[in-house]
Amino acid sequence: MISFLSLGLVGIVAIALPITFSTPAVGALQVRVSPTNPKLGDTIAVAIEQQPGTTGSTPTIKLQDKTYPAFEIAPNRFRAMLPTTPLEQPGVRRFQVIAGDQVRNMAVKVGNRSFPIQRINLPPGKSGISATQYELDRVAAFKKLVTPQKYWNGAFARPNKGRISAIYGVRRYYNGKFAKDYYHRGVDYAGGVGSPVVAPASGRVALVGTVSQGFRIHGNIVGIDHGQGVTSAFLHLSRIDVKEGDMVKPGQVIGAVGATGAVTGPHLHWGLYVHGEAVDPVPWREQGFN
Template structure:
């Protein structure tokens, strides 16, 4: 080092090529030159690899996608946060009965993110006409009955809000009734007593009263009540991350809220309670408020 001038600072000894970008200076020489300036290391930003993203499923209205990515990655659908992947990295996404033509699925971790834009095929929905229903099952007017229905909706909403930290959906589903006749398909436009109503958000599996109903996959019971005005006996099962299956019109319920159920376990029996013209199980599925076709999940394979 040169001695400082009076009132001045020490000036570092200049190493040829160290500061003037000499292209002939090797990396090792350059590091040595920088060390000669008292620089211990040259900071560079680190760019980590993006998380992996693998998807399988039924990419159509009422369908779903099962994904695998980094454990506990954040899941976004169309830029809306929809929770976290499981500890094993699995997650599920649902496409509503009225979903648009595309869905942007994005997974985010501290290391990066990955995105897939899914093309959603239109569903094939029919028109379903049902006549001869009691008027209070189509357009109830009695104030006491309306208050009862509102209270039932409030209780059910808590069951639909369940977000169990599970990934029991990843092995796919079996049908909840072994032998049945599909008497009404998911998504059909309902016309009740000649009055247009909401689409039918379930698959009707016609079977005799008392036919056992099986859990199609493992999960936790988030709602179980009998005697509901429209639904009769109703059970809800959370299979993980808000994927909820619903079992309507049951004559008997064999489980209670908080119970853990395994795939194939009997949870109740087919009935004709509530708004029903004959014995059947109305099997429904929801994911974060979206209405899905549960039959599309039967036999699904994890990614």
């Protein structure tokens, strides 16, 4: 869990603007943002429309020192996905939408959110485990994927039927010591060992790692690239049923719940990432981003 729980302070976004397109001067970019009242941990969708006949390039979003790509979703219409995390401060931010020589300056607001605190006692032999360099490198490369194609469609499904034992954003003490700059980067499902883990959405299997290869923290892991900077990681598996390069569909079994890696007991950890930052999977399951 630790490297997928690795730090990633991103100064990103939110929006307090209407969901309908704004009406700037003729020829200007039109922009809408959803949700209308985002909070820390939410994914922000920025929809951009260029006037028909307008000559321009594919838009990008510039926020502080980061640039996020937009992808075409219909003729003259584009969308960028921006992550927010519990490590940010709530409040107003400003970003630019840029398409060729057209620029729109936007003001955005991210609301505050309270995250619970959890105390974890790792058993002997688990608390001193550290990730291997190979593990860290593979995970880092996976999180950087930004595939232009969008594989998913609609809301994401639940990856396991077990009860949720830890929600997104939880702050933690490990063996009595507060984990500074840490938050739980996913949702844990307390499924029994061997219970199926399914793909929550379509995508390409871009990472398969095992304990025998050096995945000491994550344990046996499967990573799915859903496209356009959106990825899912499934940790601590007892069994892996896919290989890198496989295309998977929603509900397809990709492995089974286990207790491999740095864990206190059997469970599935599902982490959902947008441009490398762990976001709350719940809105992706309940509302989705088409």
